[in-house]
Amino acid sequence: MNKYAPSLFKLASWRANTALIALITLLQKSPVIQALTKLDRSVLAPLARITQKATVAIAGLGSYQAISGATTAVYVTNPEAPVSANRGEPFSLTFSVQNTMARASSWSVSGVVPEGLAVSGSQGEPMIDGTYFNAEFGLISGTPTVAGAFTIFLKPWRDAEMSGPTAEAYELVITINSDNNSPILDAPIEDQSATTGQSFSLDISASFSDPDPNDELSYSAEQTDGSDLPDWLSITPSTGVLSGTPSANDVGAVLIRVTASDGELSAEDEFSLSVTEPIDLVATDLVLERIGNTLLAKWSIVDGLFYTLEMTSNPIDPQSWAPLETDVITENDQQRAELELGSLPDSIFLRVSTSDTD
Missing domain, CATH: 2.60.40.10 (Immunoglobulins)
Incomplete structure (x- = not known):
């Protein structure tokens, strides 16, 4: 039996090539077709039959990938593409593939899945290692949290755990809309x-x-x-x-x-x-001078510091000191206040506090 294998291979190869030539020349003018009748009488058959023979011959010569490449996979999504969702609203999409040489048993996922959405098998089969799930159909569901356009790639596989390719990956763009207003x-x-x-x-x-x-x-x-x-x-x-x-x-x-x-x-x-650096707080001398019924209080000032005239009846108690409500006049490097003696208590203590903040 091995003895005849080479001749059988040559025969199959010759017939396949002849069928392929016949398919191509049918698209040209009849004189060319007539010239090819000397090679294979099958070119005189009806067009439908010739096309069928040529297709079978090509498929018989190709590898698994070539057979798959001769079939156009059809991806089905619900809702149909283009796919969009609203930020903050529940969303669900199912996907599958048809017209492949073998039914999908697993899917691999790559790209960027919108935040808030997850990819799984249609019955809720979880993603394994965040890369694939074993199921015939897929599901994308959840509540998107970020707006934008996101592209993911879904690739079906013939066997479980991403074994045996059955079609090229499907590029799916999901647009998340937003009515969000900017801060x-x-x-x-x-x-x-x-x-x-x-x-x-x-x-x-x-x-x-x-x-x-x-x-x-x-x-x-x-x-x-x-x-x-x-x-x-x-x-x-x-x-x-x-x-x-x-x-x-x-x-x-x-x-x-x-x-x-x-x-x-x-x-x-x-x-x-x-x-x-902090400003050195320099205590200032308070000078008091009585002029008739007016008590004149004067003190020196430094740029960048703030001064307050305070009064108390108990100087031993530091919490008793309070600002004295009066007009303060600033002249060059001095400030002064004029106090009516009749408006002051019989016993009073005065001081000027210094601060680096107003």
């Missing part, structure tokens, strides 16, 4: 200052809002050049509070960009944050 910057953030050795805190959430009542904003911050915040400064994403305590090594100014995001859209703002 709004309500009030630009003013430039800020911090002092070394003292805690700094700034709540940026008060500067942003979102028109969508159910959206929760999260906050982030970085320097405007895209680098991270200085080591001493951090932000709490859920509250939008910037906080930290700078040291002497942090003296200088940085430009900060803050962002409020609803998970899809965002708004941002920029401001300057300057870190300085």
Whole structure:
């Protein structure tokens, strides 16, 4: 039997090639067809028969992949492509493949699946290792959370666990629509200052809002050049509070960009944050002078500091000191206040407090 194998192979190959030539020449003018009748009388048969013979011959010569390539796979989705869904609304899509040389027993999945959606077998068979599932039909379901266009590739396999290809992968684009509104910057953030050795805190959430009542904003911050915040400064994403305590090594100014995001859209703002050394608070001498029924209080001042005239009836109690409500006049490096003696208690103690903040 092995003795005749070569001749049988040659015969099959010759007949296949002849059938293929016949199929091609049928598309040309009749003189060419007549010339080929000397090679194979089958070319005189009706067109339908010749086409059928040629197709069988080609398939018989090809490999498994060639047979599959001669068949056009038909992918069926419900709903039909193009596929779209709405963010925040339940979504479900089934898919299958037809007209393949072998029925699909498993599917592999690649690409980007929209957040909130999952791919599985139509009966809920879970994905294995996040790569494939063993089932004849597929299901994409869930509630999408992010808008955009997402492309995934679904490839059917003849056997379980992605064995034996049966058709080329199917490219499926899922568009997630959104009626989401962007967060709004309500009030630009003013430039800020911090002092070394003292805690700094700034709540940026008060500067942003979102028109969508159910959206929760999260906050982030970085320097405007895209680098991270200085080591001493951090932000709490859920509250939008910037906080930290700078040291002497942090003296200088940085430009900060803050962002409020609803998970899809965002708004941002920029401001300057300057870190300085603390100002030495110098106590000032209070000079009192009585002029008739007026008590004149005078004291020296330094640029960058703030002064308050305070009074008490019990100087031993530090909590008893309170600002004295009176007009203060500033002239050059001095301030003064004129007090009517008749408006003051019989016994009173005065002092001037100094602060680096107003």
